[in-house]
Amino acid sequence: MNLKDLILEEYKTFAPQASNAVSKVLREESIKQVAEWGIPTIKQEEWKYTNLKSILDTPFRLNASPAATSNAIHYYNIDAYKLVFVNGILNASLSDTKGIEAFATLKSISEAEPAILSKYFNKFHPFQDGLQAANLAFAQHGVYLHVNKGKALPKPVVVYFLSDTTQGPIFAQPRNLIVLEQGASAKWIESFQSTGNDTSFTNICSEFFLHQDSHLEQYKFQQENDKAYHVGTSQVVHLEKSYSHSAVLTWSGALVRNNLNIHLGAEYCEAHLYGLYLGNNSRHIDNHTLVDHAMPNCYSNELYKGILDDQSTGVFNGKIWVQKDAQKTNAFQSNKNVLLSQKATMNTKPQLEIFADDVKCSHGATVGQLDEEALFFLRARGIPLAQARMLLMQAFSDDVLNKITIPALQEEITATIAQRLRP
Amino acid sequence: MTTDHLSLFIMLSIKNLQARVEEKEILKGINLEVKAGEVHAIMGPNGSGKSTLASILAGRETYEVTGGSITFEGKDLLELSPEDRAREGVFLAFQYPVEIPGVSTINFLKTAVNAIREYRGEEAMDAVSFLKMMKEKTKVVEIDETLLKRSLNEGFSGGEKKRNEIFQMAMLEPKLAVLDETDSGLDIDALKIVANGVNKLRSKNNAVIVVTHYQRLLDYIVPDYVHVLYNGRIVKSGTKELALELEAKGYDWIKNENTAV
Numbered sequence: 001m002n003l004k005d006l007i008l009e010e011y012k013t014f015a016p017q018a019s020n021a022v023s024k025v026l027r028e029e030s031i032k033q034v035a036e037w038g039i040p041t042i043k044q045e046e047w048k049y050t051n052l053k054s055i056l057d058t059p060f061r062l063n064a065s066p067a068a069t070s071n072a073i074h075y076y077n078i079d080a081y082k083l084v085f086v087n088g089i090l091n092a093s094l095s096d097t098k099g100i101e102a103f104a105t106l107k108s109i110s111e112a113e114p115a116i117l118s119k120y121f122n123k124f125h126p127f128q129d130g131l132q133a134a135n136l137a138f139a140q141h142g143v144y145l146h147v148n149k150g151k152a153l154p155k156p157v158v159v160y161f162l163s164d165t166t167q168g169p170i171f172a173q174p175r176n177l178i179v180l181e182q183g184a185s186a187k188w189i190e191s192f193q194s195t196g197n198d199t200s201f202t203n204i205c206s207e208f209f210l211h212q213d214s215h216l217e218q219y220k221f222q223q224e225n226d227k228a229y230h231v232g233t234s235q236v237v238h239l240e241k242s243y244s245h246s247a248v249l250t251w252s253g254a255l256v257r258n259n260l261n262i263h264l265g266a267e268y269c270e271a272h273l274y275g276l277y278l279g280n281n282s283r284h285i286d287n288h289t290l291v292d293h294a295m296p297n298c299y300s301n302e303l304y305k306g307i308l309d310d311q312s313t314g315v316f317n318g319k320i321w322v323q324k325d326a327q328k329t330n331a332f333q334s335n336k337n338v339l340l341s342q343k344a345t346m347n348t349k350p351q352l353e354i355f356a357d358d359v360k361c362s363h364g365a366t367v368g369q370l371d372e373e374a375l376f377f378l379r380a381r382g383i384p385l386a387q388a389r390m391l392l393m394q395a396f397s398d399d400v401l402n403k404i405t406i407p408a409l410q411e412e413i414t415a416t417i418a419q420r421l422r423p
Numbered sequence: 424m425t426t427d428h429l430s431l432f433i434m435l436s437i438k439n440l441q442a443r444v445e446e447k448e449i450l451k452g453i454n455l456e457v458k459a460g461e462v463h464a465i466m467g468p469n470g471s472g473k474s475t476l477a478s479i480l481a482g483r484e485t486y487e488v489t490g491g492s493i494t495f496e497g498k499d500l501l502e503l504s505p506e507d508r509a510r511e512g513v514f515l516a517f518q519y520p521v522e523i524p525g526v527s528t529i530n531f532l533k534t535a536v537n538a539i540r541e542y543r544g545e546e547a548m549d550a551v552s553f554l555k556m557m558k559e560k561t562k563v564v565e566i567d568e569t570l571l572k573r574s575l576n577e578g579f580s581g582g583e584k585k586r587n588e589i590f591q592m593a594m595l596e597p598k599l600a601v602l603d604e605t606d607s608g609l610d611i612d613a614l615k616i617v618a619n620g621v622n623k624l625r626s627k628n629n630a631v632i633v634v635t636h637y638q639r640l641l642d643y644i645v646p647d648y649v650h651v652l653y654n655g656r657i658v659k660s661g662t663k664e665l666a667l668e669l670e671a672k673g674y675d676w677i678k679n680e681n682t683a684v
Binding site: 374377383 | 481482483484504505506508509510514515517521523524525526530531532534535536538539542591595
C-alpha cells in the first residue's frame, strides 16, 4: 500500500475517536483532498525540485504508539520548558513545563476549546497540498500554547520531536498552535531528532498567531539521521505591530522540506527570516518561504544561506507578495550559496510579486565557491587547507548562527555546526 | 664540501627559475641568493614579473613553474604547500590584501600562530600569551586594536590594510618576508609607519625581499642589494645606489639597454 492509501485507510480507524476540538467538517474535507490530490509530486510547481517518490511505498506505521521511554534525545543545555514528542505523539512523562501556567495556557490541541480553534486554527493556507491536508485531517497530537496578554515567557519552550524507528518505519503528523495575546512574548524551539535504522517521515505543521504588539522568536533545528524525511510547515500570522524572528537550520536528515509562511496581516509588523542549510552526501534540503505583505507599513528581512557538498541538493524558493494595499512596504531577501563539489546542486528561485507602487523591495541570489583568494591567503599564513576552508565556512554560517538570540543555545548549535563542517 | 658549507649561510637560493601563467612565459630564468640579515629590493617596470616572483615564493597556484629551483634553508620550496612554506618561515605581504567577511584578524591569526607552532613541534599558545603578544606587536606597526577584531580588511583604508599585513608579519615572525608592493597606494605618512614597522622587525636572523616599482620606499627600508627585473630576467644588480640611478633615469634606461642587446 502506498502512503496515500495508508493515510486513507488509517483515517477510517482514526475518525471515530478523533477529538471534536477540530471540526469534523474540516477533517472530512481534508481527507477528501488527500484522496483527490495524493502526495505531492514533482509535477506540481511547488514541488518541482523535491521528489518524495522513493519513500511512498515504505510500510509506514501511522499514529504508531511510541516506544516506552527514550534516552535517545539530546537535550540542549539551556534552561527551558521542555516538551517531548515521540513519533508525533506527546510524551507527558518526558516533558516538563512546570510553572508555565502563570504565563500561559498549555495543553494538547485535542483538548483546546472549539471556539479557540475556530478563531485561530488553519487561518492562513496560501498553498494547499495532500500532505498539508493529511496533517489537518489527523490534527490531534500537538501542543496548543496560548501566552496571556502582556506576559513574557521567562524561559524558551523547546519541543523535541523524536522519530523512533527501532520497531519499523513511522509516519508522524504533529500539529501545533501557538497564540500570543497582545503584548505577549515567547521563544519557541523545535528540534527534530531520530533513533533507529528505519525510515521515518514527519509531516508537521506549526501555526503561530500574533496579536498586537506581541513578539515571537521561533527556531527549527533539523538534526535527524540519514533515514529521516521531513516536510514541515511553519506559519506566522501577524496582527498589528507584532514581531517575528524565525531561524530554520538544517544540517542533517535525508530529505528535508521546510515551508515558512509569514502573513503580515496588519500595519507596522516586522518579520525576520533566517535559514542555514548544510548539505553533504546525498542530502536534499528544500526551503520554501513566503512573506505575504497584505497591509501597509510592514517590514520583512530574509537571509538564507547554504553550503552544499558531495552530491547534495539544495532548493530555495522565496516568495514575497506585496499586495495592492501594502504601500510603504519594505521587503528584503537574500539567498547565498556555496557549492563545495562538482556534483552538488542548488536550485534557487526568488519570486517577487508586487502589486503596490510605493514599496522598497530587493532580492539577490548567489551560487558560488569558497573564495580562492581568501583560501590562498589563509594558507600563506600557515593555516592548512582543510582548516582554512572550515574557517571560511564557519564565517559564512555565522551570519545566521548569530541570529540565535539565546547565548547558550547559540554556542551549542555553533559548536555542533563546527563539528559538522570539520573535514 | 665547500659549497655545502657556504650554503649554510644562504637562506634562499633561486636558480634559473622559469614560470608561466597559462601560455604566457613570465619568468625566464631568475637567479637570486639571499642570506640571513639581508634586505634585497626587486624593482622593475610594470609587467616585468616582480609580483609573479613574490607569488611563486608563497606558493600561489595560478603560476606554473616550468624550470629551475628554489631552495629555502636547504629545502626544496617548490615541493611545499603554501601553508608549509609559511610554517617554514616564508611570509608574503600581499599587494592586494584580501577581505574576508566574518573572519577577524585575531581569529585567523590565533589559528595561524598555533598552526605554525604545531609544525615546529611547539605547544599551542594560550589565550593570555597570545593577547599579550598581540598588544606588543600592535605598537610596532601602530595599528588600532579594534581593527583587528573586525572582519579582515573589510572597510579598512588602504593604509590600514597594508599596516595589517605588516602586523601579521610581526605576529608570525617569519625568517623571510616578501613585501609585494607594500608601498602602493600609501601616502607618505602611512609609508613611514609601514617601513618603520618592517625596520623594527629586521634582525641578523631574518631577511626581507622588497618588491617595488618606486624608489621611495627604499628611502625608509634601506636595501643591501637592488635587482632590476625586466622581461622575466634580472638584468641589473647593485647596491642601494642603483635604485637612485633608476629613479633618476627612469625604466626606459633599462628597456633601451636591453632591447639594444
